[in-house]
Amino acid sequence: MIERSVAAFLFVLCTSVWGQGAIDAYEFESEDQSKRYSALIDEFRCPKCLNTNLSGSDAPIAADLRRVVYTLVIEGKRDDEIRTFLQDRYGDFVLYDPPMRVDTIALWAIPASLALLAIIVIVMLARRRRVAVASLDADAQARLAVLLSERDPP
């Protein structure tokens, strides 16, 4: 008897679904609304989790925010209005794509300046090598020519 209930318990344990985000049974008036809802919950970051979006999170707050997004979609709010709504409450954190502002400009400026630095270094190295070859005087050029001609033909 006990064995049977243990087996039943294990069966329930194995067949229940968890971990894989959440599947909310929301009904939409149109296919468009449903698609926008899915895109929006993929786009926002769950405030409780460091790197999971709303659709992928099991956190209660993520479920609440999915419901909020659903309600706003049904109410006919545009995508940018929904973005503003969440950003007003949870800040830039919920956006994976941060806005360009004075305090966030470093996010773009640092990679760009590193790339610029790399280009400058490469140009300088290339130029130095050319100068080294060109600076051989006439004597040395002649010796170099002799040395090269003494090599076995390929």
Added chain:
Amino acid sequence: MSRASLFVPLVAFVVLVGLLYAGFSLEDPHRLPSALVGRAFPAFALADLNAPDTVVTQSIFEGQVTLVNVWATWCPTCKAEHAELARIHDEEGMRIIGINYKDDPAAARRWLARYGDPYERHVIDADGLLGVDLGVYGAPESFLVDQHGVIVHKRVGDVNRRVWEAEFVPLVAQLRDALASKAR
């Protein structure tokens, strides 16, 4: 190539390690900068926990400095900070309003009967929608609200003695001074 330039990669590596180390220890990455500080407390109309027929609105903030505490019986940290809230109320005369967040009201009343109730009143935020308006992502959270109903400070996590004295006391003193000089 000079000998000194051989050390350039090593120096670059050490600098990079230093920057990454600083980045990790700079601040708690779980902490969101609040989007609400400096803005008016969001409008609400919710039932009073101890008088479910009474509707409480944001007008309760007018004329007084208030600490708003988001709590629930399912939140262990809320219990941990409870004694400090009681002290803040008893010793410093702080007015505290509770938001009972996504909780069972009956369980909340039992919890308060058992551990004491330093709050002036509680509102019931059963579905967490006021919580969403407040940018709440985990209880407990506390907000310092001035006499005009503007949020002055937000704390995510427990309010312990150290946090209270470092983050809240100077702001509370400032707000109370402003209130007193106006009354004079």
